[in-house]
Amino acid sequence: MNRQTTHTNSVAHVSRVLCATLFVALASLAAVAQQASSNMGPAFQSGTPGTFAIRGAHIFPVSGPDIENGTVVISNGKIAAVGANVSVPAGAHVIDGRGLSVYPGMIDLGTSIGLIEITEQGATGWVDTQEVGELNPNAKAFYGINPHSSHVAVTRVNGVTTVLSSPLGGLVSGQSALINLLGSTAPEMAVERFAALVVNYPRTGFGGGFFAFQQQPQGADAATQRDRQLEQIRKQLRDADAYARAVDAANADPKLPRAERDVVLESLVPYVRGQKPVIFRADRDADIRGAVRFAEELKLKPIILGGNDSWKAAQFLKEHNVPVILTGVLDLPSREDDPYDVMYECASKLQQAGVQFAISTGDTASDVRTLPYHAGMAAAFGLPKAEALKAVTLYPAQIIGYGNQLGSLDVGKIGNVVVTDGDLLEARTNIRHLFINGREVPLVSKHTELYDAFKNRK
Amino acid sequence: MRKLFALLVSIATVVASFGGATASAQRRTPQRTQPAPTKPESGTPSAAEAPPTASAAGDLLIRNATILTASHGTLENSDILVRKGKIAAVGRNLSAGEGVKVVDASGKFVTPGIIDCHSHSAIDAINEGTLSVTSMVRIRDVMNPTDIDVYRALAGGVTAQNTLHGSANTIGGQNAVVKMKYGRPINEWFFGAPPGIKFALGENVKRSNNQNFIIVGQPQAPRRYPATRMGQEEVIRDALTRARNYKRDWDDYRAAQSRGDRNAIPPRRDLQLEALVEVLEGKRFVHAHSYRSDEMLMLMNIAEEFGFRIKTLQHVLEGYKIAPEIARHGAGASAFADFWGYKLEAYDAIPYDVAIMTRAGVVSTVNSDDAGRARRLNIEAAKMMKYGGLTEQEALRTVTLNAAIQLGIDNRTGSIDVGKDADLVIWNGHPLSVYSRVDQTYIEGELFFDREQDIKNRAALERERQELEKAEPNQAPSGAPAGAPQRGRRPGSQDDDDGDGGNN
Known part of the structure; x- marks a missing residue:
């Protein structure tokens, strides 16, 4: 009898988990479909092309000295500008880089x-x-x-x-x-x-x-x-x-x-x-x-x-x-x-x-x-x-x-850029923005999707 | 027959160490090569023989450090006074007293010693992979106090470990919770921790049936029950039922005795079931290797049915899927930080596992399960701040205080509090930074790793190595081409310069 109950409970748990997962997955899919050209799950997106300017960030070009307060411009898939006195092109999507650091991927x-x-x-x-x-x-x-x-x-x-x-x-x-x-x-x-x-x-x-x-x-x-x-x-x-x-x-x-x-x-x-x-x-x-x-x-x-x-x-x-x-x-x-x-x-x-x-x-x-x-x-x-x-x-x-x-933030290189809230090599550091081939890539993966699906399960 | 038996054991060991629970815990024939800390006998020991110990009684004053207590936050510019191996005081401007060694830790950080909740270091055998219920075998019988991996872990700040069997068997054997007293007789490593036992579920147990694992020139291993998760449930149920019957027989016998029945016959003693009776009575902690959420639920349900609780779910990769159930059951969870995808049942592992379980109220830890990873558990803990946003103290606790709670040793170690053992690590920078390293590791106030001394010892060790290489048994046989591997060394020794790292 006891066993029976236990089993029924497990089945109920499993179906609840499945329903919750499905619901969260569908909901996040719908949200993403609005922002992205891809209609696949967000982890499969091919990113958003455009012109991006990360302004007021600590820049680590790697090939040269750090720039404590500068701007990185990404355009047409490439790094278009890097420096302390860079003007933001008209129509660029501007990212406030205060407190953030910019590195090559x-x-x-x-x-x-x-x-x-x-x-x-x-x-x-x-x-x-x-x-x-x-x-x-x-x-x-x-x-x-x-x-x-x-x-x-x-x-x-x-x-x-x-x-x-x-x-x-x-x-x-x-x-x-x-x-x-x-x-x-x-x-x-x-x-x-x-x-x-x-x-x-x-x-x-x-x-x-x-x-x-x-x-x-x-x-x-x-x-x-x-x-x-x-x-x-x-x-x-x-x-x-x-x-x-x-x-x-x-x-x-x-x-x-x-x-x-x-x-x-x-x-x-x-x-x-x-x-x-x-x-x-x-x-x-x-x-x-x-x-x-x-x-x-x-x-x-x-x-x-x-x-x-x-x-x-x-x-x-x-x-x-x-x-x-x-x-x-x-x-x-x-x-x-x-x-x-x-x-x-x-x-x-x-x-x-x-x-x-x-x-x-x-x-x-x-x-x-x-x-x-x-x-x-x-x-x-x-x-x-x-x-x-x-x-x-x-x-x-x-x-x-x-x-x-x-490999570095230099004009003309492929737009592979990582924006962080700390030292790139530290385990505690979070990635805040990611660009590959000059496209802004959503910070989602199989792991973040499972996290989102289960983190609030009661 | 005897030969076949030995072979089976080897196969099981090989199988287990090639993946899974002991993902890369490749065992090697231990040879003592690093200097073991030995108490100075008389006179001054040579540098290569013994790193300096703290004052003999374990008295010590660590001065002016940033102290991450793991229990009550971070203390700046503070001191730790150690008396007879115990933390006697924590605070500012403490005075040492006569004859107490003083360590100036200005600009440095101190944490409690790291506790690795899942280790296979310091043991010469991992799986008794013949039966699927081997609750009678004991890790403490196969411990090697000079395993170099222990020294390396000390150099990463580890002061205690939960030494577990592998995951070839549904019920693996009795664990050993020890302090990492490298070089000391193994009896000195034990400090009264509650006993435990390893259970295992899922693929590794199934894999002990892998008919595809063929060793050229050797007979094939026979199949072994269980081969599925269905059989695993049944094996556990059967074993616990037998244990319950065995306990009843003893209870009946003792009752008859107390009634004065002189004709009562004692049940035949059964070492396999004795350990499982302790499990039923809650006296022996179950540490259960488990990956998928369904198998964890199965185990927790069966434990509840038999009236006990699983102490920790080990690996617990899909624990995040059933965090509320784990919390309600009362199990602890001991996971990898971000290791995943190395087999099918690890495919849904996520690095947010510990964060989700912590938020659900599960006491959670990050373990190594690997001699390599054991050396950097501070970094594994730091990842928990990134994945799911644990605070600094919560992250540190995943490798200190929470591990002590899971192992039932938090009255002795796991945090920097007065009265606890002085298991302490001095770091040259913030312990959760990748740029930091360990300067000194103390167990009960005694120095077991000292980077400065380690570096000083190297020249002497190199000289010793050169001397040994000149010795006759280490010379190439005549006729062998230069650079060819030399015979006459112990099979499996890594000293044959091949860098394989493998020896099972």
Whole structure:
């Protein structure tokens, strides 16, 4: 009897919850439909275009000194003016910036946003990170990105406006897309559809633990396996180089035979010619150095992604002018006898050595919004605050080759702007206004919608 | 058979540590490498051996700090006097007395020690993943006092933790609420906290049946009941019913004894049910791993039916959907700050969870469930100001006083009040700022982490490391190429320079 009652109660609760949710969801949908061109839920809106002026705010252009009381104008998708004595254009939507701060949107180069919704538990239908096989240079993240992934809005409302989304698997994982976190289609989001080639630098010695079950080769065998894998990558890149030269030669001289078109090799051409960067995932000192030497041998343009040990290789990286996307700031030290703060301090050591670096969460999707706290922790352990801010704005833009379009508040750059009520990197700070591609984006996501739906439930 | 048993345990551990409850709590073979704080024996210990302790009796005066009490607001330019490990006075211009160590904390901040309400640090085993009801196994039997993760957590201001089993089993085992007395014998870590037990619901329990999890070259694990949330309800109901019967048998026996019945036969002692009888009697707190609101309601209902209350819902990702029900039941809630989306049952997790539950009257905390996250619970707490607008003190309480209340230790720790243990953290800036770090961590007035000393110790540790690397067992075997991994080290040791972090 008791049980019966209990069950009835639960059912009643559930239906009440459902009704309440539905009601709130419908109500908020209706409210938003009036303001926005999109008739989808607010988290899916593509934002409101227009001319915007944020007036009287503390401005952090990042590329230059702070402006304590200034104005930022956004127009036609771009940053139109930044300064203390900027006039507001007629017809601009004016935002009172008193007490607020203005920053460029943050950039995370270590993600797979759009390629993955949920990682585990039989939800593989929602995962597109990893192709079958070892060499997939023509697997392009751009074609796997789901613009309607819940991570897009969840991430941007925390001030991260641009990410590099990369495939993960095999030795050559594929090509990354540089995307703004706004748009109804992948082409609308893309800053650069094919921004980088991703290589998992082969490594030796998967020590114990889980990998011990898998009978990984050890010792000399492991080194042989690494060399064999490197040779696989080397061969493909050399083939691509030869292919590119054959195509050029045939184009220059019609009498020469034309190479059979090969889409795999074709996709590698900009990388073997050093026109676009090759990202090497590598964490250990030896692997970082190995990746740099490998890239130099093949005349590639390398970037290190991961870089847990990069502080050990800092001088080497500086000498070889190779940038690092550091993903491990909040990771545990990888060795028991490492100082407790070895990862917290890593960015500071790179900065002191003059290595070009950016800070990334290294998270596939759901935790990318925590990017500012990674930078903040680096600042708590030696990295100057201004450098920590650059490490998640201007530096990643420069490393991926878009320093002229992203990463700072400079006239002509893409209008990715974040307005806050405090320091951008502080966990307590709230985002007040958000602009991506010059569009004002509502500060809503799956999370705010669930919050609104349930916060007043009695 | 024995081998298969060992394998099952390994599989369960691997399974559990690859996601979910122990999302990234990868266990490693502990090796003592950081200096453990040991009491100086005689003479002066070398720097690498022992960070300085406070005066032996735990007497201490912290002077001129900004004190976030967690119970009664923030005190500027104030002092804390510690006598025999207890907070003796809080106020301005306190005097130390003879022989009491004085710490000048001008420009610094002091908070109560952080309490992590969900940890798997300092234990050598997480799941007894063979049966689904393992209420007889105890965390305290597998604790390792030199787990380096404990030292790292101390460096993030953590002074106490709720050490829990994993989530492979519906009823996991008996917890251990301890002070983080790194390097001391484990018995010294216990301080009389009420006992507890881990329950678990949802995907992780189901996953112990995952037929897709195949380890190459090893026999496949047999399936185990329960495989659904239906079975989980039934397993709990069955276990509690057996416990109730067991209690009745003992009650009957004791009644017969008191009547002078010399022929009464005592029931056979059952360690599994003994712990569950304590649950029924409200003497052992249930900390229940739970994600979805439906499974939480199920558990609270079944507890009410059996006449007890769930002490805390752990993770409680969808707690915000049923906050009034949780408040009415009287459970506490211990959540992640903003960790979400790592599996299907975490897809509706929102960072406003704690704020909604707090406003509904639920005592709520933010926990780590992860050795990495345990080092920055202050930042996890700070996020609660952003997501749902908790005040500074409310946010701080999610990792201090509220955790003490949930664990039944608020008479001892969790806030800066006279009479409580001097579990204190000195920060170089505001503790809720990302730019701040811990300078010193005290447990019962005794220094367990000191950043200055840690830095001083590094040169000695580096020398020790170099010495060890020269030792014969650590040399590469002849013929191995330079840079190849060297054999002869303990499997799973991270010292093989591979940076994997994995060893289960």
